[in-house]
Amino acid sequence: MSLEFVHANIKDLDRIVEIERASMSTPWSRNSFIEAIESDHAFVNLVLYESEMAGYAVFYLTLPEAELPDIVISEEYRGQGIGRALLEQSLEELKELGVEKVFLEVRETNTPARLLYESMDFEQIGVRKYFYSEPVEDAICMSYEIV
Numbered sequence: 001m002s003l004e005f006v007h008a009n010i011k012d013l014d015r016i017v018e019i020e021r022a023s024m025s026t027p028w029s030r031n032s033f034i035e036a037i038e039s040d041h042a043f044v045n046l047v048l049y050e051s052e053m054a055g056y057a058v059f060y061l062t063l064p065e066a067e068l069p070d071i072v073i074s075e076e077y078r079g080q081g082i083g084r085a086l087l088e089q090s091l092e093e094l095k096e097l098g099v100e101k102v103f104l105e106v107r108e109t110n111t112p113a114r115l116l117y118e119s120m121d122f123e124q125i126g127v128r129k130y131f132y133s134e135p136v137e138d139a140i141c142m143s144y145e146i147v
């Protein structure tokens with residue numbers, strides 16, 4: 001499998017927003033992605049499959065911690081190990097940046113994402129009741145220690 005990882009820039013926005021809208025019930029706005037791409041404290045890591053964008057992960061840095069607010073693999077590329085590869089590569093990069101702990105929230109019923117995080121040794125650290133809308137749902141809060 002030919003995968004590449006690169007940071008997004010503004011020219012990638014249209015495809016990112018397209019994948020986001022097709023995948024999430026409350027998608028991030030275009031402006032949120034612009035802010036993440038342009039911020040010195042954030043990056044959007046793209047995974048390219050045979051040079052086509054297959055997905056992305058957004059990270060916000062507050063060293064020595066980081067937050068993963070959004071990770072999506074476009075539907076046609078799911079189930080092939082690309083999400084895991086993107087997360088693994090991103091964790092390597094975060095380690096090099098001095099990040100020691102990564103936090104995220106995930107919908108309680110989002111089994112694919114929860115199994116991905118658990119299989120990579122993310123640990124549940126709490127629950128935020130009614131955190132999500134459309135549909136209203138609890139968030140499972142997880143963290144990962146980078147060693």
Ligand SMILES: CC(C)(COP(=O)(O)OP(=O)(O)OC[C@H]1O[C@@H](n2cnc3c(N)ncnc32)[C@H](O)[C@@H]1OP(=O)(O)O)[C@@H](O)C(=O)NCCC(=O)NCCS
Pocket residue numbers: 023070071072073074077078079080081082083084085105106107110111112113115116117119
């Ligand atoms: C969650 C997501 C990023 C996973 O990406 P992916 O490329 O399909 O995942 P991978 O093929 O790398 O699978 C990695 C692991 O995730 C879990 N997983 C992935 N798809 C799954 C499914 N349909 N059912 C159950 N577990 C699944 C498995 O543990 C899998 O490991 P395995 O193949 O060894 O069993 C993808 O499903 C997605 O984009 N979902 C919509 C957006 C979303 O919910 N993002 C997370 C927000 S918190």
